[in-house]
Amino acid sequence: MPAIALHPLTIRICHWLNAIAVFLMVTSGWRIYNASPIFNFTFPKAMTIGGWLGGGILWHFAAMWLFGINALIYIGVNLYSGRLRHKFFPIRPQQLWADINDALHLKLQHTDLSHYNAVQKCAYLSVMVAIAIAIGSGLVIWNSSQFPLLRELMGGFDNARIVHFFAMVFMVGFVLIHLVMVALVPVTLKSMGFSRPRLFKSVSLKSKSLEV
Numbered sequence: 001m002p003a004i005a006l007h008p009l010t011i012r013i014c015h016w017l018n019a020i021a022v023f024l025m026v027t028s029g030w031r032i033y034n035a036s037p038i039f040n041f042t043f044p045k046a047m048t049i050g051g052w053l054g055g056g057i058l059w060h061f062a063a064m065w066l067f068g069i070n071a072l073i074y075i076g077v078n079l080y081s082g083r084l085r086h087k088f089f090p091i092r093p094q095q096l097w098a099d100i101n102d103a104l105h106l107k108l109q110h111t112d113l114s115h116y117n118a119v120q121k122c123a124y125l126s127v128m129v130a131i132a133i134a135i136g137s138g139l140v141i142w143n144s145s146q147f148p149l150l151r152e153l154m155g156g157f158d159n160a161r162i163v164h165f166f167a168m169v170f171m172v173g174f175v176l177i178h179l180v181m182v183a184l185v186p187v188t189l190k191s192m193g194f195s196r197p198r199l200f201k202s203v204s205l206k207s208k209s210l211e212v
């Protein structure tokens with residue numbers, strides 16, 4: 001069996017740059033939130049970066065470029081290559097239901113690493129949408145007068161802050177579950193890594209289109 005890479009190099013690079021960007025965005029975002037909380041709590045200072053409001057904003061705006069440009073490259077490559085369609089679709093409701101059931105009973109299989117199961121497809125697509133919403137609402141909070149249409153879509157400036165907050169909650173929740181799933185099937189980490197493709201010689205591959 002030929003040695004192949006399960007994920008194209010661009011996708012792997014984007015994935016890890018995104019992980020760094022999300023970490024920086026979330027921890028600096030918590031620092032900014034603490035200066036003017038929307039809800040009745042703040043985040044522990046030790047879990048934030050920037051030291052103070054100004055520092056948090058500087059980190060947030062610096063990481064924003066990495067986060068936004070990397071997201072555009074990831075989605076562009078996926079759309080242009082047709083990978084988005086063949087890797088994340090179709091999602092059949094019966095399959096999704098069966099996979100959710102298996103996942104709840106800790107029986108969900110991920111033996112063929114060349115395919116995502118229906119739960120993974122849904123989770124990955126949802127976090128892509130959450131990232132788009134985080135970026136859209138972030139733009140409104142940053143400069144609401146320049147993005148009137150987005151502002152209306154978000155329900156106004158004040159609402160955009162709430163939308164931004166819950167996009168963050170979704171992303172953090174996704175990452176926590178994502179890390180548990182990776183820990184349960186640690187070989188997937190190698191597929192997203194940069195070691196030599198020979199690691200995957202033993203993996204059964206059913207899809208020709210993945211021979212990239």
Ligand code: HEM
Binds near residue numbers: 124178
């Ligand atoms: C240290 C943190 C992270 C680790 C260890 C990790 C690990 C992985 C691994 C191993 C896969 C491949 C799963 C498989 O082949 O079955 C994967 C895919 C993915 N991860 Fe992560 N991840 C991390 C952070 C993140 C973050 C922060 C996000 C987004 C908020 C994210 C979103 C995704 C997405 C969308 C995919 C599918 C990528 C594709 O095939 O295009 N990950 N991750």
